[in-house]
Amino acid sequence: MWKRKILKHNRISRKLLGWFLIMSLLPLAVYGYASINNGVKTVKNEVMTKLISVADDRVQRIGDHFFDIEKNVTSLAQSPTIINTLREFKTVFEKGKTASTDNRFFSYNYSAIEKGFGLFYTPGKAASRYHDLFLISPEGDVVYTATKGDDFGTNLITGLYKDSELAQVFKRAKTLLETNISDYMYYAPSRELAVFIAAPVLSEGEFKGVIALQVDNKDINGIVNDYTGLGRTGEMVTASKGVGEAVFAMPLRNDPEAAYRRKIPFGSQERLPILEAVNGNKGRGLAVDYRGKEVLAVWRYLPSIRWGVVVKIDANEAFAPVDRLKGWSMIVGFVTMVGAMAVVFFVSRSISRPIVQLTESTKIIGGGDLNHVVDVVSYDEIGQLADSFNDMTGKLKGSYLRQERINARLQREIDEHKLAEEKIRTLSYAVEQSPSAVVITDVNGNIEYVNQKFSRITGYAAEEVIGQNPRILKSDNTQPETYKELWEAITSGKEWYGIFCNKKKSGELFWESTYISPVRDTDGTIIHYVALKEDITDKKLADEKLEYMMADIQRSNKELEQFAYVASHDLQEPLRMVASYMQLLQRRYKDKFDNDANDFINYAVDGSKRMQELIHDLLAYSRVGSPGRYFEQIDIETVLDHAIRNLGMSIKDSGAVVTHDSMPTMFADGIQITQLFQNLISNSIKYYNEAPPRIHISAKQNKKAVTFSVSDNGIGIDPQYYERIFTIFQRLHGKEKYSGTGIGLAICKKIVERHHGKIWVESLPGEGSTFYFTIPEK
Numbered sequence: 001m002w003k004r005k006i007l008k009h010n011r012i013s014r015k016l017l018g019w020f021l022i023m024s025l026l027p028l029a030v031y032g033y034a035s036i037n038n039g040v041k042t043v044k045n046e047v048m049t050k051l052i053s054v055a056d057d058r059v060q061r062i063g064d065h066f067f068d069i070e071k072n073v074t075s076l077a078q079s080p081t082i083i084n085t086l087r088e089f090k091t092v093f094e095k096g097k098t099a100s101t102d103n104r105f106f107s108y109n110y111s112a113i114e115k116g117f118g119l120f121y122t123p124g125k126a127a128s129r130y131h132d133l134f135l136i137s138p139e140g141d142v143v144y145t146a147t148k149g150d151d152f153g154t155n156l157i158t159g160l161y162k163d164s165e166l167a168q169v170f171k172r173a174k175t176l177l178e179t180n181i182s183d184y185m186y187y188a189p190s191r192e193l194a195v196f197i198a199a200p201v202l203s204e205g206e207f208k209g210v211i212a213l214q215v216d217n218k219d220i221n222g223i224v225n226d227y228t229g230l231g232r233t234g235e236m237v238t239a240s241k242g243v244g245e246a247v248f249a250m251p252l253r254n255d256p257e258a259a260y261r262r263k264i265p266f267g268s269q270e271r272l273p274i275l276e277a278v279n280g281n282k283g284r285g286l287a288v289d290y291r292g293k294e295v296l297a298v299w300r301y302l303p304s305i306r307w308g309v310v311v312k313i314d315a316n317e318a319f320a321p322v323d324r325l326k327g328w329s330m331i332v333g334f335v336t337m338v339g340a341m342a343v344v345f346f347v348s349r350s351i352s353r354p355i356v357q358l359t360e361s362t363k364i365i366g367g368g369d370l371n372h373v374v375d376v377v378s379y380d381e382i383g384q385l386a387d388s389f390n391d392m393t394g395k396l397k398g399s400y401l402r403q404e405r406i407n408a409r410l411q412r413e414i415d416e417h418k419l420a421e422e423k424i425r426t427l428s429y430a431v432e433q434s435p436s437a438v439v440i441t442d443v444n445g446n447i448e449y450v451n452q453k454f455s456r457i458t459g460y461a462a463e464e465v466i467g468q469n470p471r472i473l474k475s476d477n478t479q480p481e482t483y484k485e486l487w488e489a490i491t492s493g494k495e496w497y498g499i500f501c502n503k504k505k506s507g508e509l510f511w512e513s514t515y516i517s518p519v520r521d522t523d524g525t526i527i528h529y530v531a532l533k534e535d536i537t538d539k540k541l542a543d544e545k546l547e548y549m550m551a552d553i554q555r556s557n558k559e560l561e562q563f564a565y566v567a568s569h570d571l572q573e574p575l576r577m578v579a580s581y582m583q584l585l586q587r588r589y590k591d592k593f594d595n596d597a598n599d600f601i602n603y604a605v606d607g608s609k610r611m612q613e614l615i616h617d618l619l620a621y622s623r624v625g626s627p628g629r630y631f632e633q634i635d636i637e638t639v640l641d642h643a644i645r646n647l648g649m650s651i652k653d654s655g656a657v658v659t660h661d662s663m664p665t666m667f668a669d670g671i672q673i674t675q676l677f678q679n680l681i682s683n684s685i686k687y688y689n690e691a692p693p694r695i696h697i698s699a700k701q702n703k704k705a706v707t708f709s710v711s712d713n714g715i716g717i718d719p720q721y722y723e724r725i726f727t728i729f730q731r732l733h734g735k736e737k738y739s740g741t742g743i744g745l746a747i748c749k750k751i752v753e754r755h756h757g758k759i760w761v762e763s764l765p766g767e768g769s770t771f772y773f774t775i776p777e778k
Contacts, residue, residue, distance in 0.1 A: 040319065043321055044286075044296065044318070047313065047318045048284055048296060048298070050229055051234075051284070051296060051297070051298040051311050051312070051313065052284065053229070054228075054229050054234075054236075054298075054311050055236075055298040055299075055300055055309065055311035056300075058224070058226070058236055058311065059300050061223050062220065062223055062302060062307075062309075063302060063304055065219055065220065066197070066215075066305055067304070069130075069197055069215055070181065070197055073179055073198070073199045073212075073213050074179045074199050076199070076211055076213075077199035077200060077201050077202070077210075082201060082211055083201055083203050083208060085135065085144075086137075086144075086201055086208055086209045086211070087208065089135055089143040089144045090137045090141070090143050090209065092143075093137070093141060093153075130213045130215060131147075131214040131215065131216045131217070132145055132146050132149070132190065132213070132214040133146045133211070133212070133213055133214075134146075134151075134166070134211070134212040134213075135210075135211055136156060136170050136198075136209055136211075136212060138174065138207055138208065138209055139155070139157070140155045140156040140157035140158070140159075140167075140170065141153070141155050141156075142154055142155075142156065143209075147190075149189035149190060150188070151164075151189040156171075157171075161188070161189070164187060164188070165182035165183055165185045165187065165195070165196055166182065166194075166196050166212060168182060168183075169181070169196045169197070169198040169212060170198055170210050172198075173198040173199060173200045173210045173212075174200060174207065174210060177200045177202070178200070179197065179198070179199040179200075180197070180198055181195065181197050181305055182195055182198075183195070183240050183305075183306055184240045184249045184305060184306075184307065185242075185247075185260075186260045187214070190214065193217065193249060193250075193260050194214050194215070194217075195214075195215050195305060196213065196214055196215070197212065197213050198212035199212075220250065221250060221251070223236075224238055224250045225250075225253070227253065230313055231313055231318075232317055233313055233314035233316075233317045234253075234311070234312060234313035234314075234317075235252055235253035235254060235311075235312065236250075236310070237252060237274050237289075237309070237310040237311075237312065238250045238307050238308070238309055238310075239264075239274050239277070239278050239307070240278065240305075241306060241308070242263065244265060245263045245264060245265045245266060246263065246264045246274055246275055246308065247260060247262075247263050248260065248262040248263065248274075249307060254291065262290065264290060272287065272288065272289065272290060273287050273295075273299040273310045273312065274289075274290060274299070274310050275308075276308075277300060277301055277308025277309055277310055278301070278308030279301075279308070280301045280303075281299070282299065282300055282301060283299055284297065284299070285297065286315065287312075289310075289312055293314060294314070294315040294316075295313060295314055295315055296313055296318050297310055297311065297312035298311050298312070358385065358386060358389070361386075361389065362389065365389070365393055372393065432451045432452055433451075433452070434451060434453060434532075436453060436532045436533060436534050437450070437453040437454035437457050437458075437531075437533035437534070437535075438450065438453070438454065438530065438532060439454060439470065439530070439531040439533065440519075440530050440531075441470070441528065441529045442527075442528060442529075443526055443527065443528070443529070445469050445470065446468070446469060447465050447466055447467065447468050449462075454533070457504075457510070457512070457535045458473060458502075458504050458505060459504045459505035460472075460504075464505075470531075473500075473504075474502065474503065475501050475502055475503035475509055477501035478501050478502075485498075486498060486516065489516075490516050491526075493518050493520075493526065494518075495515070495516065495517045495518075496514075496516045497513070497514070497515050497516075498513075498514055499512070499514070499536070500512055500514060510537040511535070511536050511537045511539075511540040512533045512537075513533070514531055514532070514533050515532045516529055516530070516531045516532075517529070517530055517531075578604075582601060582604045586598075586601045586602070630669075631667045631668055631669055631755075632667065632669075632670070633665060633667055634665065634666065634667075634668055634670040634673070635663070635665050636663035636664055636665065636666065636673065636699065636706075637660075637663035639663075639674050640660055640677050640697060642674050643674045643677035643678040643681060644658055644677075644681065646678055647678060647681055650682065650685050651685065654685050654688065654693055655692035655693075656684075656685050656688075656694070656695060657694050657695070658681060658696075658697075659695070659696050659697070660696065660697035660698065661696075661698040661699060662699075663697075664701055664706055666706060666775060666777065667777075668755055669751075669754070669755070672751045672754070672755075673775075675751065676748050676773070677697070677710070679744045679745070679748050680710040680771050681695055682744070683745070684710065684712035684769070687712075687714045687715050687769075688712070688713070688714045689713065689715055689766070691713060693712055693713065694713045695710065695711070695712045696710075696712075697709070697711075698711075703777070704777060705757065705774045705775060705776045705777060706777070707773075707774050708773050708774070709771065709772050710770070710771045711768065711769070711770040712768050712769055712770075713768040714768050714769060715765070715766065716763045716764050716765040716766050716767050716768055716769055717763040717764075718765050719763075719764070722760065722761055725745050725761065726745050726746060726748070726749040726759065727746060728743055728746040748771075748773070752773045752774075752775070755776070756776050757774040757776060758774055759771065759772065759773040759774075760772055760773075
């Protein structure tokens, strides 16, 4: 008894402790959360302000750098020295085209001009900020480069580097007659990423050529890799917009080899800041970078060089002060909670002790000892409760005697109802275990009872539908007139039978046949409706499928018969007559016509034969889609051997070697599978290289389907034609080289699709082909 008291005492103490902690610590928790949240916002704003400042500074420095270079190039283009030097280089270069560059006259004159020009411009100076200088003639010839790289002497319109950024900026400067900046892309002669600034050289308004400067990357690298204000993890990311992707332009702090090697396709990942930047967008926020790490980032766009720029820092580093704040908040909260628990423990003991005594007294009284008196000395609400319990005990004594008399009377009534209940129970078992769903409603249609079968069919438990209207199963696929007819029948006391398309709890539609009958009381008044329901979905779907299949078979047969008649009679007979008379004309009058006439007759005869082949193949193609033979269990190895025997003459003439693995047994149309193998093997024999054809057929079986393959060592197929070759009338080669109508593979595809499989090819030109097709197990 003492232990039970302590247990109750502890339970009340825990409740008091819990409520006290909730009421006292909740404000502290809310305050702590608000403080931490405000700290996060403050830190984020401070870091973002610093990043914006750094980003704007870097963008301004890069923009100013290129602006200065652009002014220098424009100034050089207007210099008389550049104009005269370009003319002299062009003259010597034109003469040198007819002689080797080792020609003494050419070398002497060119070196003399170059020496004079070197006094005006010397590449490689620290102050020059350029990697190379180019003088380009109006025709696109690179008549001078300071570094004498591989691009010297080439033509930027027709030569090796016609697609380079140097060529593109030359063309824009020539066309627009204004200074232009190229994209930052890899340039092969200098073996690095390069950007070019080109200006037109004009003399008295006449276009004389273009001067182009390749910018030295050192200054840009210095700006990009300046990590001042970016902490331990911050960096600046630069990229240009390529074809469908963002191409990183400069080395990164976390990836020194990123320049031109790291690329991010558009749309391949979530919207990264660098993708937003290269598309011309400006923004800031919490994002994920190219490494997949969470960062605070600011992104900008540099229109002058078409760069996207992102300045970022890892979120872990940025929010480190907030993490420290969270740690201290947890320590303070824990100390506060321990102190509060100690206070509540002592207070709860003084409150819970009389409550435990009162609880034990109630158990004694509840056990039947109505003479027990609750002995709690207290002048508060608990003492008042003890007095109320004592008054209640006295009243219970009187009520107990009265209840004994009532119980005797009730026992007699209970005995009388037991027999009736047994009958009801038997009826209930029958209804509950009925193979049909049973629903009982009141006169307003509200559900009062459903059996287990109803729950299994609809997915609704009984407690979910009691009190509901059967409209919860309504799917809107049953005509409103049906419900109107139902209600009019049963409210007038008649029985009703019909079919509904209803909806299960899962949303799945199902069909059910329903029989509804009114239930009357002894006075003949309708008091309930009972419905017997049966799920007929499978039968309904089977009927619809059978009806659809019969209609499809009739339509297909009709189309096939009509086409077969046209192909075999209306087309073939006239064509056969034309071919016969043309062949007769060829035999009788061959020596009487000139060569052109004989060629014309040969063309007509050859065309007639190919037309007959085409009609024959079209007829075969149309027959594949007709219902034809039923599927049956066939030995694929027997079918394959039959197809190989049919091609025996072609195999012998071509010297082909046909091998195959063990083949399975499965349900299929044997005739069509024979035709399928025959067409694929025939193609392998037809399209072969110089070596005799070597063809191998294999089969790989899994749980759902068998995958067959037909491999050869033929001429192969370009990947761009993988889909086209299965389209009717599509040929990849002229009829002069390879015969055929372009229908064979289309027939193969139609046969495979009739068997609910798929067909595809894997091949490369000159490396042979492998055709795959699948046939499901069932």
